[in-house]
Structures are given as structure tokens and as C-alpha cells.
Amino acid sequence: MHIKQVKDDIYRLSVNIEDKDYLFEGIWPIPHGISINGYLIKGEKNVMIDLTQDIFNFPQEFTNQLGGATLSIEDIDILVVNHMEPDHSGWLREFCKKNSKAVIYCTKKAIPLLQAFADVAADRAIAITDGQILEVGDYELQFFETPNIHWPETMMTYERKRNILFACDAFGSYGSIDENAIFDDQLSSEKHKFFEEEALRYYANIVATFSPFVLKGLTKLGGLDIKVICPSHGIIWRDDPSVIIEHYKRYAEYAKGPAEREVTVVWSSMYGNTKQVLNMVIETIRKRNIPVHVFQVPGDEIGYILASAWKSAGLIFGMPTYEYKMFPPMAHVVEELQVKKVTNKKVFRFGSYGWVGGAQKDFEKKTEKSGWDKLGSYEWQGAPTEEDQAAMQKALEEFCDALIEFTK
Ligand SMILES: Cc1cc2nc3c(=O)[nH]c(=O)nc-3n(C[C@H](O)[C@H](O)[C@H](O)COP(=O)(O)O)c2cc1C
Ligand SMILES: [Fe+2]
Ligand SMILES: [Fe+2]
Known part of the structure; x- marks a missing residue:
């Protein structure tokens, strides 16, 4: 040069x-x-x-x-x-x-x-x-x-x-x-x-x-x-x-919110049970004309997830329970977003568990001071049934309503 x-x-x-x-x-x-x-x-x-x-x-x-x-x-x-x-x-x-x-x-x-x-x-x-x-x-x-x-x-x-x-x-x-x-x-x-x-x-x-x-x-x-x-x-x-x-x-x-009317979805799945609802999640949001950015962890880089989350007014986390807590790589993402003061977001969480769960409780605890408006969550045991998909879709429609209102 x-x-x-x-x-x-x-x-x-x-x-x-x-x-x-x-x-x-x-x-x-x-x-x-x-x-x-x-x-x-x-x-x-x-x-x-x-x-x-x-x-x-x-x-x-x-x-x-x-x-x-x-x-x-x-x-x-x-x-x-x-x-x-x-x-x-x-x-x-x-x-x-x-x-x-x-x-x-x-x-x-x-x-x-x-x-x-x-x-x-x-x-x-x-x-x-x-x-x-x-x-x-x-x-x-x-x-x-x-x-x-x-x-x-x-x-x-x-x-x-x-x-x-x-x-x-x-x-x-x-x-x-x-x-x-x-x-x-x-x-x-x-x-x-x-x-x-x-x-x-x-x-x-x-x-x-x-x-x-x-x-x-x-x-x-x-x-x-x-x-x-x-x-x-x-x-x-x-x-x-x-x-x-x-x-x-x-x-x-x-940082003061609202950011753009967009949703960042970060998900992980060990055996595919959490993954089974992913298409429904993406389609439900897209049908409301809201752009969706999807990241899988581990795999996708935190640097890219951060940029997308920073710009999106809505965040959705999908992860299964792992040893009574959030699946560890997702716990890391949830923590890192808070370190970077990604705040004033509308948030939803979903995931599968095997016996008594624990991820949701862990998520609630670790995001107590996040400044996130946690609008809803959906959990199910093992593989999601049609009823699970329908109930979660309904909850996501409400999430989208709130996001649209927030970003008006
Ligand atoms: C290493 C490991 C730890 C797990 N720990 C728990 C647990 O503490 N509590 C629970 O309810 N399920 C636990 N499970 C069960 C998973 O949450 C369950 O299999 C779930 O369906 C996995 O979702 P996935 O297919 O999206 O990975 C564990 C599974 C594995 C492989
Ligand atoms: Fe520099
Ligand atoms: Fe610098």
C-alpha cells in the first residue's frame, strides 16, 4: 500500500x-x-x-x-x-x-x-x-x-x-x-x-x-x-x-430501543427435537412481513450474531435443556449479548427437554438484568406434537403483534 x-x-x-x-x-x-x-x-x-x-x-x-x-x-x-x-x-x-x-x-x-x-x-x-x-x-x-x-x-x-x-x-x-x-x-x-x-x-x-x-x-x-x-x-x-x-x-x-422491525433467531439442537419447530418459527414471522435472520450455535460466529441482534428489535432463542440448564453454547450467546448491552428487545424462548427441563428457569435467571421484555416461551417434552406446533405458533403470533406495536 x-x-x-x-x-x-x-x-x-x-x-x-x-x-x-x-x-x-x-x-x-x-x-x-x-x-x-x-x-x-x-x-x-x-x-x-x-x-x-x-x-x-x-x-x-x-x-x-x-x-x-x-x-x-x-x-x-x-x-x-x-x-x-x-x-x-x-x-x-x-x-x-x-x-x-x-x-x-x-x-x-x-x-x-x-x-x-x-x-x-x-x-x-x-x-x-x-x-x-x-x-x-x-x-x-x-x-x-x-x-x-x-x-x-x-x-x-x-x-x-x-x-x-x-x-x-x-x-x-x-x-x-x-x-x-x-x-x-x-x-x-x-x-x-x-x-x-x-x-x-x-x-x-x-x-x-x-x-x-x-x-x-x-x-x-x-x-x-x-x-x-x-x-x-x-x-x-x-x-x-x-x-x-x-x-x-x-x-x-x-441501545435505547426500538431497533429495526426485524427478528434474530438463534437456535441449537442436539438431536433435532428443538430444530423441528424452526421452519414454523421462521415462516410465522415472515408471513407478518418481518425480516428474520437465523443463526445456529455452535457454528455461526458470535460476532455476526451480535451485529444482527443489535439491529433487531426482536430476539428469539431456541435451545434444549442440558444438565438442568440451557444448552451451554447458547448460554454463552445469551451471556455475551448482555455483556455487549444488547438491550430493550422483545424476546421469546423455546426448546425441548427430556424429563423435567431446566433451560427455561436457567434462561429466566440469567436474563434477569438483561432489559429484555420476555414476551413468551414454549417448551415441550421430547419431539413436538402437532398441538405443540400450533400452540407455539399462536404464542409467536402474539410476539409478532407486540413487536409490530413496539416498532411502530
Ligand atoms: C447431555 C444431555 C443432558 C441433558 N440434560 C437434561 C436435563 O438436565 N433435563 C432434561 O429435562 N433433559 C435433559 N436432556 C434431554 C434433552 O433436553 C432432550 O433430549 C431434548 O429433547 C433435546 O432436544 P434436541 O433434540 O433439540 O437436542 C439432556 C440431554 C443430553 C444429551
Ligand atoms: Fe481501533
Ligand atoms: Fe479501540
Whole structure:
């Protein structure tokens, strides 16, 4: 990948994680990759905004791309650290060893993390104050604390003369970037659709828990005339940054409910008894013109289930009883959704048991604090009879009525 001009002497440096087996944050599959972007402002003083992760050949790649602007690591005078998560700061340790002069601008909360993660002494850093302006040649950088988008120490950097926001994790997405299509105006409508899906999954996996902070951050940045958004993952928005701002607002608001009039069904079955009602479940919902997304566990990835559940106003869980409790892989999904604060949903649960059951009780207990409106459940012993199918269908019709009312 080559260094790319964003505007004037502002450039993007970027790498894609292309390894299909790589799990982002150690858990999330990224079959379509993810980009990690840093930004360079070249001038009387050279500024780097965010670095890269210290994996694969990424530090070398960033070094080569700096070379494309006829600069080396030692030429950087100011390093802005918006966020200390290692996908943006992994290279910091080596970078600071090679460049002993660069002054670091970051939040006060980031300073102990510089030491802990990268062995960088506090006296190399200047703690910004919220809203502070730093003039660097023809550029005017303004720093805004944006705690918890994504870590407590996170901030964003805004170039005031050109109205460019360096947003780090905010407004980011999964998906590798094609070197010849790095701006929103260079993408086909299919590619826009692709990145929209990748942005939702990125949001659900990485940012979702912090949705109230995203809304606070959006209010805080609301007064800025943002013309370009340069995120640290994903494409640069220069034609219409309001597109990604609106997406993020919508995603953050899903947490307050209602999300979209859609249903995510997550199911599992050891011997097929729970599975026997699945077609009826799907058909009953579809007949009401409600889109249904179906996931089986184990098998389907939690990263995808989360994205779908985040967007759906309705959740349905199907699982049998296993040793007096929920079938374990489903228990994991139910727990993970709550960890990610998937909340304000209409919920239904069904499943087969062998003797006295236990899954329903376990489900009730483990979702006590979920913020889910548990509208109904249906259980049966062994294989479902026709009466079971009919009774459950009736309960699901009522579930759909409530969901339609909820999403009006
Ligand atoms: C390992 C294992 C543990 C089970 N534990 C229970 C249990 O604690 N209570 C119960 O009522 N049934 C239990 N069952 C019975 C299943 O819930 C029952 O066979 C059910 O029909 C399985 O649904 P499925 O065909 O959708 O997997 C257990 C079955 C297995 C294989
Ligand atoms: Fe992050
Ligand atoms: Fe990140």
C-alpha cells in the first residue's frame, strides 16, 4: 500500500489485516479484513496522528509509506495519540526508541498507559485539555476528549482550517480498503452496502457497549462543521460525512430501543427435537412481513450474531435443556449479548427437554438484568406434537403483534 494524499499536506498511511484466520481483539472474525489507518501532516513540523499495530510487517509498511512522503521516523516532531489500544499504538514502543525527539499529545488518562503499554516516559507527553488548540504551521489542531469511544483515555483531533476530523475508532468499520478507493466518492453502491454491513458489525463488536458515550460524543462534536472524517479503520468520508455520522447515531440509539422491525433467531439442537419447530418459527414471522435472520450455535460466529441482534428489535432463542440448564453454547450467546448491552428487545424462548427441563428457569435467571421484555416461551417434552406446533405458533403470533406495536 502507498501513502495517499487526503488534502493539502495531509496524508493517510494504511495497512489491511488480510489474514483470514486472524481474530480482531482476539475474538472477532474478520473474513473481509480491516484497515488500520494513521495520518501524517507534513510541514514545518511533521505530525503523525495514530500509529499501527505491531503485527505482521505493519511497522515496516508504515515506515515505507512515510518514505513515500520523503520522511523517516526521525522526522516526526509531534505524535498525536488519540487512543492507546494496541491496534493504533502497538508500534509506539519501537517508534519512540527510534525517534527520541517527538512530543506526544494525548489525554491525561493516556499518560500512564504510554508507560504501561509502550515503556514511554510521562515526560515525553503533553496532556491536552479538552478543546485545546495547537497551531502547527498552517494547521490548527483541536483536541476533544471523547471518553469511552472506545477506551476511557480516547480523544479525537480536529483540523480547524480544513474541517477534518481524525476520529480514531469512531465512524470506523471492518473491511479491507482497496488502495484505489479510499474515499466515499470512489466507491460503487455495492461497495457502500458492503461497508455499511461491515460498519454495523464493527460497531456491534467493538463499540456497542459504549453507546451512551457515542451519543454524548456526537452531541459534543455537533457544533463542528465537519467536512471530512478520517477514521482509523475504514474509508475516508469527504463527499458526505453525514452518512457515517447518521449510521453511528442510529446504531447508538438501537441501545435505547426500538431497533429495526426485524427478528434474530438463534437456535441449537442436539438431536433435532428443538430444530423441528424452526421452519414454523421462521415462516410465522415472515408471513407478518418481518425480516428474520437465523443463526445456529455452535457454528455461526458470535460476532455476526451480535451485529444482527443489535439491529433487531426482536430476539428469539431456541435451545434444549442440558444438565438442568440451557444448552451451554447458547448460554454463552445469551451471556455475551448482555455483556455487549444488547438491550430493550422483545424476546421469546423455546426448546425441548427430556424429563423435567431446566433451560427455561436457567434462561429466566440469567436474563434477569438483561432489559429484555420476555414476551413468551414454549417448551415441550421430547419431539413436538402437532398441538405443540400450533400452540407455539399462536404464542409467536402474539410476539409478532407486540413487536409490530413496539416498532411502530
Ligand atoms: C447431555 C444431555 C443432558 C441433558 N440434560 C437434561 C436435563 O438436565 N433435563 C432434561 O429435562 N433433559 C435433559 N436432556 C434431554 C434433552 O433436553 C432432550 O433430549 C431434548 O429433547 C433435546 O432436544 P434436541 O433434540 O433439540 O437436542 C439432556 C440431554 C443430553 C444429551
Ligand atoms: Fe479501540
Ligand atoms: Fe481501533
